[in-house]
Amino acid sequence: MTLNNAKKGCKYSITDITADEKIMKRLEALGFIRGTSITVLNKKKYGAVIIKVRGTRMALGKAITQGIAVTEASYEG
Amino acid sequence: MKDKNIIRVGFIGNPNCGKTTLFNAYTGANLKVANWPGVTVEKKEGNIDYHGHSINLIDLPGIYSLTSYSIEEKVSRQCIMDDEVDVLVNVVDASSLERNLYLTLQLLELGKPVVLALNMMDVVEERGMEIDLHRLPEMLGDIPVVPVSARKRTGLDVLMHAVVHHFEEMHVADIMRYDAHIEDMIDRLEQNIAKQDPAAQNLRWRAVKLLEKDDEVCALYPAIYSEIVDRDYSEDIIKAKYDYIDEIAEETLFNKDKKSANTDKVDRILTHRFWGIPIFLVIMALVFFLTFTVGDAIKGLFEIGIGWFSDAVFKGLSAIHAADWLVSLIVDGIIAGVGGILTFLPNIFILFLALAFLEDSGYMSRVAYVMDGIMGKVGVSGKGFLPMILGFGCTVPAVMASRTLENESDRRRIIMCTPFMSCSARLPVYILFSEMFFPKYAMLVSFSLYILGVVVAILMALILNLFDRHKGGNTLLIELPEYKTPNARTIAVYVWEKVKDYLTKAGTTIFIASIVIWIVLNFGPRGMTLDVSQSFGAIIGKWLVPVLRPAGLGMWQIAVALISGISAKEVVVSSMSVLFGVGNAASAEGMTQFASILGSYGFGAVNAYAFMVFCLLYTPCVATLATIRKETHSVWFTVRTLLLQLVIAWLAAVIVYQIGSRIF
Numbered sequence: 031m032t033l034n035n036a037k038k039g040c041k042y043s044i045t046d047i048t049a050d051e052k053i054m055k056r057l058e059a060l061g062f063i064r065g066t067s068i069t070v071l072n073k074k075k076y077g078a079v080i081i082k083v084r085g086t087r088m089a090l091g092k093a094i095t096q097g098i099a100v101t102e103a104s105y106e107g
Numbered sequence: 108m109k110d111k112n113i114i115r116v117g118f119i120g121n122p123n124c125g126k127t128t129l130f131n132a133y134t135g136a137n138l139k140v141a142n143w144p145g146v147t148v149e150k151k152e153g154n155i156d157y158h159g160h161s162i163n164l165i166d167l168p169g170i171y172s173l174t175s176y177s178i179e180e181k182v183s184r185q186c187i188m189d190d191e192v193d194v195l196v197n198v199v200d201a202s203s204l205e206r207n208l209y210l211t212l213q214l215l216e217l218g219k220p221v222v223l224a225l226n227m228m229d230v231v232e233e234r235g236m237e238i239d240l241h242r243l244p245e246m247l248g249d250i251p252v253v254p255v256s257a258r259k260r261t262g263l264d265v266l267m268h269a270v271v272h273h274f275e276e277m278h279v280a281d282i283m284r285y286d287a288h289i290e291d292m293i294d295r296l297e298q299n300i301a302k303q304d305p306a307a308q309n310l311r312w313r314a315v316k317l318l319e320k321d322d323e324v325c326a327l328y329p330a331i332y333s334e335i336v337d338r339d340y341s342e343d344i345i346k347a348k349y350d351y352i353d354e355i356a357e358e359t360l361f362n363k364d365k366k367s368a369n370t371d372k373v374d375r376i377l378t379h380r381f382w383g384i385p386i387f388l389v390i391m392a393l394v395f396f397l398t399f400t401v402g403d404a405i406k407g408l409f410e411i412g413i414g415w416f417s418d419a420v421f422k423g424l425s426a427i428h429a430a431d432w433l434v435s436l437i438v439d440g441i442i443a444g445v446g447g448i449l450t451f452l453p454n455i456f457i458l459f460l461a462l463a464f465l466e467d468s469g470y471m472s473r474v475a476y477v478m479d480g481i482m483g484k485v486g487v488s489g490k491g492f493l494p495m496i497l498g499f500g501c502t503v504p505a506v507m508a509s510r511t512l513e514n515e516s517d518r519r520r521i522i523m524c525t526p527f528m529s530c531s532a533r534l535p536v537y538i539l540f541s542e543m544f545f546p547k548y549a550m551l552v553s554f555s556l557y558i559l560g561v562v563v564a565i566l567m568a569l570i571l572n573l574f575d576r577h578k579g580g581n582t583l584l585i586e587l588p589e590y591k592t593p594n595a596r597t598i599a600v601y602v603w604e605k606v607k608d609y610l611t612k613a614g615t616t617i618f619i620a621s622i623v624i625w626i627v628l629n630f631g632p633r634g635m636t637l638d639v640s641q642s643f644g645a646i647i648g649k650w651l652v653p654v655l656r657p658a659g660l661g662m663w664q665i666a667v668a669l670i671s672g673i674s675a676k677e678v679v680v681s682s683m684s685v686l687f688g689v690g691n692a693a694s695a696e697g698m699t700q701f702a703s704i705l706g707s708y709g710f711g712a713v714n715a716y717a718f719m720v721f722c723l724l725y726t727p728c729v730a731t732l733a734t735i736r737k738e739t740h741s742v743w744f745t746v747r748t749l750l751l752q753l754v755i756a757w758l759a760a761v762i763v764y765q766i767g768s769r770i771f
Binding site for chain 1: 171203205209210346370374375380472475476480488582
């Protein structure tokens with residue numbers, strides 16, 4: 031599934047990212063790569079989210095969250 | 108070019124990590140800082156002396172990485188690549204070390220001396236986090252690591268000492284290693300680059316950039332690239348760096364999860380799905396409420412002072428038998444114009460104080476998230492709303508802040524819409540006219556203009572979006588800093604800068620505009636004239652009367668005031684005072700007198716509202732036009748923006764007047 035369908039309060043692990051090059055590079059620099067874990071702190075219905083990644087809070091828009099494939103990573107607690 | 112006795116120090120780091128605060132602390136400069144990413148968009152320089160060394164400090168825009176995908180990255184990277192700095196001070200937010208170290212690892216690959224300034228150590232301590240200051244430098248190749256607090260101004264001497272020492276030693280750090288395959292390629296790349304380009308420094312960095320398929324570096328060595336690099340290794344390299352950072356975090360950071368509980372609690376309310384927008388509106392309404400009530404209370408004192416000053420000058424000049432024209436120039440021209448503007452200073456002060464609070468608390472970047480839904484409907488990400496809010500203060504920095512938008516066509520749309528947001532210079536116009544013509548509802552009338560500005564800006568964005576073929580999609584991407592108690596010093600600096608700007612404007616632009624207006628009104632084709640209707644001003648203004656008549660503004664004086672307002676919006680008020688010969692327009696008697704003069708021309712409440720709408724929407728000032736041209740590098744775009752503003756202002760004023768005059 032993709033991040034825009036994620037549930038508030040859950041923890042996920044990134045499996046794949048698709049975005050145009052500019053956004054991709056920025057996400058990579060922020061440490062969004064395969065295997066990075068993400069906690070969803072807040073979410074709007076249409077797909078914008080506030081997440082925590084590598085100790086930083088970020089707000090992401092729908093076009094970005096649609097391109098981030100994730101799996102639930104509850105075992106990491 | 109390169110002076111050996113001067114050490115050039117570049118401050119580099121992630122957005123919002125406190126580089127500018129640190130820069131200000133050293134140089135005594137008062138550059139603007141705020142608690143949201145992307146405040147500094149250009150590099151700034153300052154010089155200091157430290158124990159006999161001249162040091163040239165360069166404050167660079169915040170970046171996450173040494174790629175070149177955004178304007179900020181290009182500016183910072185260019186500065187380092189062109190060898191404009193001798194030592195890099197990597198400012199890192201210690202409370203968010205994991206993310207900040209990614210840039211650090213890239214800087215270390217450059218092979219330039221790097222000093223790590225661990226900023227916000229006070230925040231780290233407050234939150235009960237601990238950092239192992241012994242192990243951290245060990246893991247970063249023994250570079251100096253200096254804890255500082257830019258806000259509390261601690262550790263500054265130690266940091267500068269480390270800079271000077273490190274510069275003299277030219278110690279280059281030993282850095283992390285990638286896996287054997289990558290290291291092998293780096294070796295071969297380095298050798299080939301050195302052969303082709305013997306002068307090249309930072310070989311390792313160039314080699315890594317080739318592996319990451321960096322456009323600029325690949326263009327330098329196309330042959331080497333195609334000979335050695337078989338695929339894009341950027342993900343492997345990023346992963347290796349972040350794995351190493353995880354290792355560092357593991358060994359040096361303790362109790363890191365304690366820190367964010369409070370921010371999470373506040374965010375649960377402020378970024379709430381339903382309440383987010385209403386809360387934002389209430390906060391903005393509160394800002395304007397304070398601007399009006401508290402500002403007006405202090406304004407009374409200013410009026411008395413200026414009225415007294417004006418009388419004293421008049422009496423003084425009469426006593427020394429100064430020529431009539433000189434008395435008229437000083438009292439009716441300069442004091443009426445400049446003095447009229449100064450009385451609004453308290454309102455401006457309160458407005459900026461409130462905005463400074465919002466910016467320094469960390470709320471601003473939340474607004475980008477809260478407004479993302481609405482902005483998404485007009486085709487821009489929520490980040491596009493930040494320049495618009497800054498437009499409540501001043502349009503010039505607001506237009507510049509559009510640089511943080513990723514997409515160029517989004518950026519141009521926001522630049523076109525931002526001037527419709529009601530800046531502080533329009534405030535005197537609203538205060539004066541709403542208090543004159545709507546005494547009971549002055550605050551409501553003024554607030555309605557602010558709302559109208561937002562609505563027009565958003566509608567404009569929507570319309571432009573329909574015609575735009577290069578849509579950026581909703582690519583909101585913004586860091587949300589931890590909330591913090593606003594810092595008194597930061598706020599004082601911010602507000603003082605704005606007040607100073609306002610006073611400077613009163614002393615220069617408005618001063619000159621008042622003199623020009625006085626000349627234009629007192630001279631005509633036949634020389635100096637006492638009959639204003641024979642003056643140049645009347646002649647010019649009369650041309651425009653037919654155009655302005657449908658908007659209920661068909662008076663030559665108003666035409667002149669509006670033209671003069673293009674120099675700066677406050678000038679509309681000062682010109683009106685001079686044009687109608689009202690000495691102290693902002694005082695109670697002044698207003699009654701002013702309203703009755705205007706009334707005798709058939710200018711009533713509906714005309715006044717149409718006038719305010721026109722002032723809200725037409726070109727804010729020459730400085731805005733200059734900034735738009737500079738930011739877009741396009742005269743044609745600037746001209747289109749100017750025409751758009753004039754047409755929209757005229758249309759809106761006509762609609763208001765035509766409908767209003769039929770109802771009332």
